[in-house]
Amino acid sequence: MAITDISKQMLVKHWRELESDGIIERTIFPAIPPRVEYNISELGQTMFTIIDAMSEWGLGRMGDFACEQ
Secondary structure (H helix, E strand, O other): OOOOOOOHHHHHHHHHHHHHOOOEEEEEEOOOOOEEEEEEOHHHHOOHHHHHHHHHHHHHOHHHOOOOO
């Protein structure tokens, strides 16, 4: 699934919040132009079980909800 219509500013804001919460880690590479890489942290990896369960639940009930596209 793709996320559309999000500004770079809003995306960076959310990445910084996730970094502040310890969910992701940010690495800055000194290059021209500067490059930043985000990775899931150990704490973030502990969320996979929950996310997988929510995904399974949602996929199993897709027909129960009216979805607009």
